[in-house]
Amino acid sequence: MAFDKVELKDIEVWDGNFAASQAMRQCQIDVVAAYPITPSTPIVEGYGNMKANNLIEGEFVMVESEHAAMSGCIGAAAAGGRVATATSSQGFALMVETLYQASGMRLPIVLNVVNRALAAPLNVNGDHSDMYLGRDSGWIQLDAYCPQDAYDMNFIAFKVAEDHDVRLPCMVHQDGFMTSHTAQGVHTLDDDTAYGFVGEFKPMNDMLDFEHPVTHGVQTEEDWHFEHKARQHNDLMTKVLPKIQAAFDDFEKISGRKYNIVEKYDMEDADVAVVCMGTSVETAREVAGEMREKGIKAGVVGLRVVRPFPFFEIAEALKEVKAIAALDRSSPNGAPGMLFNEIAGCLINTPANPMLSGFVYGLGGRDLTKKHLVEIYTQLQANVDAGKLTTPQQQFIGVRGPKLSFL
Amino acid sequence: MSEMKKIKNLKEFSTSADRFEGANLLCPGCAHSIIVREVLNATNDDLVLAASTGCLEVCTAVYPYTSWDASWIHIGFENGSTAVAGAEAMYNALKTKGRLKQPERNPKFVAFGGDGASYDIGFQWISGCMERGHNMMYVVLDNEVYANTGGQRSSSTPIGSSTTTAPAGKVSYGERKNKKDMVSIMAAHQIPYSAQVAPNKWKDMVKKIQHGMAVEGPVFINAVSPCTTEWKFDPKDTMHITDLATDSLVFPLYEIIDNHELNITYRPKNVVPVEEYMAAQGRFKHLFKDEYKYLIKEWQERVDANWAYLQRREEARV
Numbered sequence: 252m253a254f255d256k257v258e259l260k261d262i263e264v265w266d267g268n269f270a271a272s273q274a275m276r277q278c279q280i281d282v283v284a285a286y287p288i289t290p291s292t293p294i295v296e297g298y299g300n301m302k303a304n305n306l307i308e309g310e311f312v313m314v315e316s317e318h319a320a321m322s323g324c325i326g327a328a329a330a331g332g333r334v335a336t337a338t339s340s341q342g343f344a345l346m347v348e349t350l351y352q353a354s355g356m357r358l359p360i361v362l363n364v365v366n367r368a369l370a371a372p373l374n375v376n377g378d379h380s381d382m383y384l385g386r387d388s389g390w391i392q393l394d395a396y397c398p399q400d401a402y403d404m405n406f407i408a409f410k411v412a413e414d415h416d417v418r419l420p421c422m423v424h425q426d427g428f429m430t431s432h433t434a435q436g437v438h439t440l441d442d443d444t445a446y447g448f449v450g451e452f453k454p455m456n457d458m459l460d461f462e463h464p465v466t467h468g469v470q471t472e473e474d475w476h477f478e479h480k481a482r483q484h485n486d487l488m489t490k491v492l493p494k495i496q497a498a499f500d501d502f503e504k505i506s507g508r509k510y511n512i513v514e515k516y517d518m519e520d521a522d523v524a525v526v527c528m529g530t531s532v533e534t535a536r537e538v539a540g541e542m543r544e545k546g547i548k549a550g551v552v553g554l555r556v557v558r559p560f561p562f563f564e565i566a567e568a569l570k571e572v573k574a575i576a577a578l579d580r581s582s583p584n585g586a587p588g589m590l591f592n593e594i595a596g597c598l599i600n601t602p603a604n605p606m607l608s609g610f611v612y613g614l615g616g617r618d619l620t621k622k623h624l625v626e627i628y629t630q631l632q633a634n635v636d637a638g639k640l641t642t643p644q645q646q647f648i649g650v651r652g653p654k655l656s657f658l
Numbered sequence: 659m660s661e662m663k664k665i666k667n668l669k670e671f672s673t674s675a676d677r678f679e680g681a682n683l684l685c686p687g688c689a690h691s692i693i694v695r696e697v698l699n700a701t702n703d704d705l706v707l708a709a710s711t712g713c714l715e716v717c718t719a720v721y722p723y724t725s726w727d728a729s730w731i732h733i734g735f736e737n738g739s740t741a742v743a744g745a746e747a748m749y750n751a752l753k754t755k756g757r758l759k760q761p762e763r764n765p766k767f768v769a770f771g772g773d774g775a776s777y778d779i780g781f782q783w784i785s786g787c788m789e790r791g792h793n794m795m796y797v798v799l800d801n802e803v804y805a806n807t808g809g810q811r812s813s814s815t816p817i818g819s820s821t822t823t824a825p826a827g828k829v830s831y832g833e834r835k836n837k838k839d840m841v842s843i844m845a846a847h848q849i850p851y852s853a854q855v856a857p858n859k860w861k862d863m864v865k866k867i868q869h870g871m872a873v874e875g876p877v878f879i880n881a882v883s884p885c886t887t888e889w890k891f892d893p894k895d896t897m898h899i900t901d902l903a904t905d906s907l908v909f910p911l912y913e914i915i916d917n918h919e920l921n922i923t924y925r926p927k928n929v930v931p932v933e934e935y936m937a938a939q940g941r942f943k944h945l946f947k948d949e950y951k952y953l954i955k956e957w958q959e960r961v962d963a964n965w966a967y968l969q970r971r972e973e974a975r976v
Binding site: 282284299304308309310312313314316318319323324325326327328329330332333334348349354356454457458459460461462464465466468469470471472475479501505 | 661665704706714715719720721722724726727729730731732733734736737741742743744745747748749750751752754755757758759762763765782783785786789790917
């Protein structure tokens with residue numbers, strides 16, 4: 252029985268989860284092995300519902316844990332076909348072992364990560380702890396700021412991951428609840444256009460080609476391990492960003508929507524800038540506009556690609572900025588935040604010598620309010636006016652109790 | 659359905675369709691390679707194989723070499739079963755979609771794991787695969803110990819065995835718990851076929867593997883795999899030790915069809931005392947001190963009781 256296509260409206264009202272489910276349906280995935288966890292559960296529920304109604308031809312395997320979900324995805328991907336799944340938080344943490352295995356085995360799996368805090372204490376709400384946990388795992392990480400992005404980034408993810416020059420798995424991140432459960436208008440692609448963009452899966456080293464038996468997942472010790480890891484890093488550093496840019500360009504042609512490796516808002520003449528990810532980008536953009544009305548030249552830089560880290564693109568975006576705030580939605584637990592460190596790293600050997608402040612915010616789904624951002628921009632401007640750093644390099648913002656700052 | 663392979667004699671069997679190379683790093687006298695060759699040679703069909711981390715894996719796929727002339731995957735310690743289940747799901751998807759490169763082939767999906775990977779760390783993954791009904795076979799290479807890492811106890815280690823994490827000592831006789839009954843647990847998943855096999859009884863092995871490959875759905879096989887290194891016997895004695903294992907009924911050979919039809923497939927003409935099986939292995943050496951001899955007696959009683967249970971179950975068809 253052939254599967255049925257769906258006539259979508261030009262604009263559908265979808266939350267981020269359902270947008271991801273719909274994109275997965277349109278990509279005609281061969282195997283989804285999945286396990287439910289809040290807040291990503293509706294992705295697999297939505298997908299299961301589509302399967303139950305003959306909208307999906309591929310296999311849908313509900314396994315007994317997230318570790319098994321990614322294990323099944325790895326087996327399926329090595330067999331040779333399009334593979335994806337979804338998870339969050341503790342499930343992501345349980346998957347971590349297999350995340351490294353998937354990337355080291357160069358299997359182009361797409362993982363929708365609906366970002367959520369990590370226990371303890373147990374918390375179901377959105378922060379970026381799981382995203383940060385995955386940042387050394389060898390995956391490509393794309394970041395969606397809203398349901399529209401969550402839909403679009405899935406197509407980009409398959410297109411880039413499955414490219415034979417890349418062959419690396421790819422995560423699509425969206426903020427738990429803030430994106431995953433917030434319904435917004437989503438501009439859609441029709442089924443044929445969407446599938447045409449990602450194209451039919453082209454297998455490589457597939458276990459189901461019995462004329463060419465292949466051994467996957469070998470052992471290498473000190474004689475070869477380093478070379479394999481170096482090659483993987485090389486491909487992440489040199490091949491992936493151009494492929495993402497090319498995919499963005501192609502995607503703009505079919506959708507009219509333009510994405511950039513680094514998203515810049517009001518940055519042409521910005522003196523002060525906030526660098527952040529996820530839903531915070533939209534809040535920061537709104538506040539930057541309001542700060543400009545007050546005469547502060549405020550801008551926003553959003554990361555669209557978290558890994559590989561867009562080192563030169565970030566340096567370029569921030570080269571004229573006098574004071575920068577790096578916003579990390581994950582507790583660094585004993586260090587500067589990830590964004591603070593990465594931004595410092597990409598500016599250190601350049602002529603730019605901006606003042607850099609780190610802000611840890613929004614843990615466990617705590618709101619990042621406009622008031623918080625006004626305070627951040629005001630601090631940045633005060634430093635610019637003083638001509639030196641007058642505020643701590645690391646502050647916790649939005650946390651109860653006495654002001655908490657370090658460094 | 660593919661045609662079942664006909665096997666005339668051991669010589670032909672041992673050399674036919676050799677998809678597991680003799681060039682591997684397993685210990686001399688290791689039963690793993692014998693079992694794997696017997697499983698693979700039972701069919702001419704294409705194979706999609708997996709191995710969990712363990713002796714078999716580290717000794718057969720060290721880059722840039724491989725001992726496997728068939729599609730093979732290793733992911734981790736606990737998930738060899740799910741690796742093959744994922745591949746089987748992909749096979750079904752591509753079959754439905756008409757995208758198989760060789761649609762006329764009839765591949766079999768087989769995962770191998772040691773008892774540590776199967777009874778312990780991968781237990782949940784195997785249970786999930788059995789419950790979901792993947793068309794696959796899971797084979798435990800049961801040497802009752804974590805051999806790859808130097809002989810630590812697993813939940814398959816039998817009472818009285820001295821291991822590196824439960825060693826015999828001044829106040830210890832070694833392992834204090836009896837091994838998990840994995841075949842019954844797997845049969846209780848209502849799978850169509852589960853069985854215990856041994857490499858010395860190769861005809862019985864082939865029959866069971868072929869039965870398992872012919873049925874639709876998940877199949878569980880527990881293969882006794884005497885370990886020259888950790889059981890402490892001379893490498894030339896592997897088959898002798900295996901004979902003692904099956905003939906003492908410490909490892910009775912039987913099958914369970916649909917969790918109700920139990921068939922004993924080997925009845926030794928002369929049952930060997932358990933003591934003889936134990937005396938042939940260094941891991942039980944300490945039990946022959948006077949103070950622990952009661953454990954040998956208890957072993958014999960347990961084996962007798964289990965044999966009686968299997969016979970009752972065979973007769974009762976429950």
